[in-house]
Amino acid sequence: MRHFLTLKxxxxxxxxxIIELGLRIKAEVKSKRFTPYLEKHTLAMIFEKSSTRTRVSFETGIYQLGGTGLFLSSRDIQLGRGEPMKDTARVISRMCDMVMIRTYSQSKLEEFAKYSNVPVINGLTDEYHPVQLMADYMTMIEHGKAENAKVAYIGDGNNMAHSWLMLASKLGFELRIATPKGYECDPNIVDDALKFAKESGSKIIFTDDPKVAVSGATVVTTDTWVSMGDEEEKEKRIKDFTGYTVDDNMMKLASDNAIFLHCLPAYRGLEVTEDVLEGEQSVVFDEAENRLHAQKGIMVWLDGKRKEKQIYEV
Known part of the structure; x- marks a missing residue:
């Protein structure tokens, strides 16, 4: 059985x-064909962190695949009242076919997966956001930017930056990460990515100059400067990230036909300007829709791997 906790x-x-499977399912849906790949399956969706896109995409996705989604906030289950994660995992995984968790700690997610007997999907942690990167790369494929990609990530060295590191180092494309001093990526995650990059041929560049990162890039992406849990640092972060706003002048440094990505929600005037977000190079709403299709690919693929193991064991 496989879990989807990190692209690592x-x-x-x-x-x-998985992405090809998601694209195939997307094409079927666009043709009004809804194949019940996960008929009568139940997806438990545990949210310790709220989200618009994660809830809607997973709940719609499991429904389109023939199953049912259960929304569970920390207020709805005993986990929010102090029940050990391993107990919650063993109970829910006996009643549901798959679990998606959006939480703060990667270690908490991994503990749940350790005790779960069904696939567990990372809907976001403070360290990684792998489902978003699957949607991002699907969008790059659709817009002809996957081959010979040069991706510039501008902003905080957070879970999105970490996930870009994993994707680039696994697939072998060039990634430039520009972060202010003091906001660099986790050194342990960087070390892992550099090891994978040696095998794949990926070129990874770190800088504190966003113009260096964006120059000639075929994909430009960023993320909010103030993530959930960072609100108390908002004013300091806004000051520290001066010069990191992706605006028209910065986009002009990229390749002429570069695309702009953002996982959303976007804070116009901070990490990106209104003109860029709503401009011709922006594909952020294609990207947002692809969360739905990429995650369907993940769910169907995981279910297939689980069944292969069950058949083998029998």
Whole structure:
């Protein structure tokens, strides 16, 4: 049985296989064909961190695949009242076919997966956001930016930056990460990414100059400067990130036909200007829709791997 906790656990071939499956399911839906790949399956969706896109995409996705989604906030289950994670995992995984968790700590997610007997999907932690990167790369494929990609990530060295590191180092494309001093990526995650990059041929560049990162890039992406849990640092962060706003002048440094990505929600005037977000190079709403299709690919793929293991064990 496989879980989907971080792209670190996946090979290039597996990542591309899942995305191709998602694209195939997307094409079926666009043709008004809804194949019940997960008929009568139940997806438990545990939210310790709220989200618009994560809830809507997973709940709609499991429904379109023939199953049912259960929304569970920390107020709805005993986990929010102090029940150990391992107990919650063993109970829910006996009643549901798959679990998606959006939480703060990666270690908490991994503990749940350790005690779960069904696949667990990372809907976001403070360290990684792998489902978003699957949607991002799907969007790059659709817009012809996957081949010979040069991706510039501008902003905080957070879970999105970490996930870009994992994707680039696994797939072998060039990634430039520009972060202010004091906001660099986790050194341990960087070390892992550089090891994978040696195998894949990926070129990874770190800088504190966003113009250096964006110059000639085929994909420009950023993320909010103030993530959930960072609100008390808002004013300091806004000051520290001066010069990191992706605006028209910065986009002009990129390739002429570069695309702009953002996982949303976007804070116009901070990490990105209104003109860029709503401009011709922006594909953020294609990207947002692809959360739905990429995650359907993930769910169907995980279910297939689980069944293969069950058949083998029998």
């Amino acid at each position: 656990d996946y090979t290039k071939e597996e990542i591309l296989e």
